[in-house]
Amino acid sequence: MYQALYRKWRPRDFDGVVGQDHITLTLKNEVASGKFSHAYLFTGSRGTGKTSCSKIIAKAVNCLHPSDGNPCNECEVCRGIDDGSVLDVAEIDAASNNGVDNIRQLREEAYFMPSVAKYRVYILDECHMLSPGAVNALLKILEEPPEHVIFILATTEIHKVLPTILSRCQRFDFKRIKSRVIADRLLYICGQEGLSLSDDAALLIARLADGGMRDALSLLDLCASYSGEISAETVTEAAGLAGQDYLFAIADAAIAGKPAEALAQIHALSENSVDFSRLCEQLVNHYRNLMVVSTVKDPEDLVQATPEDLGRLQTQAKKARLDRVMDAINLLQDAMGRLSRTAFKRTEFEMAVIRLCSSNPVSALEERVARLEQAWKDGAVRAAVPEEQAVPVQKPVRTPRTKHASAAPQPSEPLPETASKQEQQLPEVEPFPNWAEVLEQLQKRNGALYGAMVDSRAFTRGEMMLVDCTSEMFRSLLRTSVAAKESLRDAIFAVTGQKYNLGPYTPGKYAVAEQKQESDPLAGLLKKANELGVPVEVNE
Known part of the structure; x- marks a missing residue:
């Protein structure tokens, strides 16, 4: 029966764990010196080696012939732990066995001596899923377990683990594995399996795996079934990365301020029964990629995209301002919250896209000022030199002199007062x-x-x-x-x-407006008396 690559190439000792040297070296020294803890807590994202290290510890502390902290993988105990025949090592899924009764049963079994191995090892995967009652039932034995019991807890959401659990365990944080490290491991495995894998394809798989070795091996398995020659194009087609053109089309329409084109694209997607909540998430991720490409000099490791799409992102990022991109992310995230509460998802998404296409007057003014400043720096526009406004002098009209003509000057007309007109x-x-x-x-x-x-x-x-x-x-x-x-x-x-x-x-x-004075003094006195509350009687 065919065995998946991630199962076949699961590390069997600490030296086989990739990208977690800060953890494997510590665990090897603890096991070699015999000073290992009674409870461990492994946290990190998926596919980084938490479960693998848990099983390696279980083998290392029970191995009959350990070598420098590593299990030999040849004795009957190591082989029994690998094939699951040794019942002293139990791997429990805390997501499905999260009740108080499950933990009580574990606690009762833990006091019995191991039958084959030296230590009973309990591996609790996804321990953050334990109910509050189950956590309380586990606390006492976790704090003071029998000498023959070791607990190993693993979780992907460390913030959900109670502080009472954290304080009783030795914690190790598993980091995301770097893309280059994953790519080298994939090339080594393909060499052993007789597969043809290009370096570009290995790097693309590593970026898509997002720091998880198990995801990378699963994607490699899929690509090997798709084609014998694994190239970057093969990975793109097998992983379903093709067909993201609609995201670029909507973003282009938003940047250009053309809502009609964006709505036409949404209508075409609606004809194909697209999920608008999922489409909004994809558009948020697209704008996030634009933000990263605009900010980072070498964004290859931060953006999950093919080389072709990465080039298109860089071209599109040059057309959009960074502040507008971040405003678009905020707008789309608000729309995602509203999409979950409305039955008219298409209408809500169309409203969000139209807001993206609508130009902000303040931003438009800033763009005009920026263009003028750049033109002034380039010398295309010269600064205007202020000139003193000369008062126009009217030339006197010469009239023929007569004997009885008066030489007295005529009065000039007053200049219009512009301030009074504005007021x-x-x-x-x-x-x-x-x-x-x-x-x-x-x-x-x-x-x-x-x-x-x-x-x-x-x-x-x-x-x-x-x-x-x-x-x-x-x-x-x-x-x-x-x-x-x-x-x-x-x-x-x-x-x-x-x-x-x-x-x-x-x-x-x-x-x-200027307040008008009362023309009648008697009316003014009557008004004042009325304001003061003095009764006044007027007799005509």
């Missing part, structure tokens, strides 16, 4: 006379807002109340706090009996 064009606002009473009412309702508006004043223009206040706290509250707006509206309504729309007053945007 007349500005919309007029009237000062609000009862603003002090509004502030008194506001003090009863919102003390914090009142403190920020002590030195303020207000103007009215129709149904709009414009507040002139230099306090940044007031502007922030007016923008962000609905309660602050309502309390200010209530204070104005208490004084005027009218609901006003609120807004900030900008001095250069409005012209203040």
